[in-house]
Amino acid sequence: MLLCDIGNTSYHFLSQSESFKKDVKSFDASEVKHKVYYISVNKDVDISLKNLANWVDISTHLDKAKYYETMGVDRMMALEAIEGGIILDAGSAITVDVKRDGVFEGGFIYPGLKTMSESYKNISSALAYEFNFDIDLRGLPKNSQDAITYGYLKTLYCEVMSHKMEIILTGGDANLFAKIFKEARVDEHLVFKGMKRVISDL
Amino acid sequence: MLLCDIGNTSYHFLSQSESFKKDVKSFDASEVKHKVYYISVNKDVDISLKNLANWVDISTHLDKAKYYETMGVDRMMALEAIEGGIILDAGSAITVDVKRDGVFEGGFIYPGLKTMSESYKNISSALAYEFNFDIDLRGLPKNSQDAITYGYLKTLYCEVMSHKMEIILTGGDANLFAKIFKEARVDEHLVFKGMKRVISDL
Incomplete structure (x- = not known):
């Protein structure tokens, strides 16, 4: 198949x-x-x-x-x-969706890595840095690269963690985001698993 | 002057x-x-x-x-x-800086309103919505406009609020962000106030 x-x-x-x-x-x-x-x-x-x-x-x-x-x-x-958890699908957009006890509660959309990096560059050449996925997000940054990295990733991390649910990472950048979401489980085939479930009901 | x-x-x-x-x-x-x-x-x-x-x-x-x-x-x-607080300066970039007891602790940079709106549009025409500053951020969205609004604003809100400090909004979009940061004080002349302090020391 x-x-x-x-x-x-x-x-x-x-x-x-x-x-x-x-x-x-x-x-x-x-x-x-x-x-x-x-x-x-x-x-x-x-x-x-x-x-x-x-x-x-x-x-x-x-x-x-x-x-x-x-x-x-x-x-x-x-x-x-899935039956429950928070799914973070990191592709050209990042989608974050919450399901609890089999019921979809809602979700949001955040820019993907490439788009967000270009956004910073478009604001000013002074912000043309790559994101630092080895950043320590526990303290506030004191350099430009970490200032944009923290702006992109800590904000997202803060919101996702606030739901206090199991986090499942999927999408092309899942393994990169796993460096930030250390508590998360990576499942690159989550969408395919859902598709198989739907097909099995046909 | x-x-x-x-x-x-x-x-x-x-x-x-x-x-x-x-x-x-x-x-x-x-x-x-x-x-x-x-x-x-x-x-x-x-x-x-x-x-x-x-x-x-x-x-x-x-x-x-x-x-x-x-x-x-x-x-x-x-x-x-300021002597203490968290400053959110909402211009072409949004800068967020923390000062405690007269000491700068660090800060981060987030894309401004126009840049972020264009980012979503560039990902897909399906995300070409204006942000909804009247959104209720307490629940997860179930429509596209609120899904990108929440992605942009709730993530930022979550991080800023986590510092539990007085929030001062400044910059061209300060009044718009005051609709989200209801606890914040708006001071459009904050940068000028700092400049005056430096000049008074000359």
Whole structure:
């Protein structure tokens, strides 16, 4: 079974236990001849896939009433994989979603690493630093690199920790964020796990 | 006495108790014939002002050893105005600085309103919303506009509140942020107050 989670920048495939990515801009989905169960938050890709019979959009089999209308289907699928906890999906955007006793409580969206880094650079060349993921967030910074790193990461950390729930990290930058969220569990295949649950109900 | 605080986007003047702004791109500083006491975080402007005898850079009279080398002088001046508290200066960047019993403890930098709004738009057109400053941050969002608003503001709010100190808001967006930081005091002239203190010591 081939699964695919399509985001703003890439097709993320899972074949057996092996996952791989293809760039949205260059990948030709019609070259895939196997049956693919997919979800997509990328509207342009979604439209093009409607013409390919072997690409099956499983989002239509999800009970979306549990979530909200404009919510990304990848967030819903990750939530389908757990009974409770706080999911931090670190991709081009960071989505943070809370589920308690099987019920979705809400979530928020924060800029991903690349976007946030560019934001600081656009404000001033004096803020053109890479983020320091080895930062100690317990004390307030006294240098520019840590001042933007703390601004980006401590604010997020503070909010996420305030929920006092198990944290599950997923998405392309999950392992990097695990350096900050030391208490968290990394599960790179959380969205795929949710997709499998939905498929098993078909 | 004419004071001027020069940022990345504007000259901010104070004449008596009246303040006004001029765009960095279009304003010609040589047209001002009065003596101006100024500070600048804008390197290009700073260089051009060195040739104008009536523009006096007062940052040279500040004891910068109390702060850190690459720190913006506007942040230092705002801190000079208080003995203790947490200052949130909401401009093109948001700077947050903590001073306790007369000693600077450190600070961080967060993207300003316009930059952050553009960041979300650049990630996806699905996130192209204005921020909702009337949001209730007590519960997790279940719609896209509040999901990005909460991502931007609740994270910042959580971190700032964790210091349990008096909050002073300043900068061009101070009144807007006062809708979120309801406990805070707004002082639009905090940087000027610090500048006056430094000048009074000359």
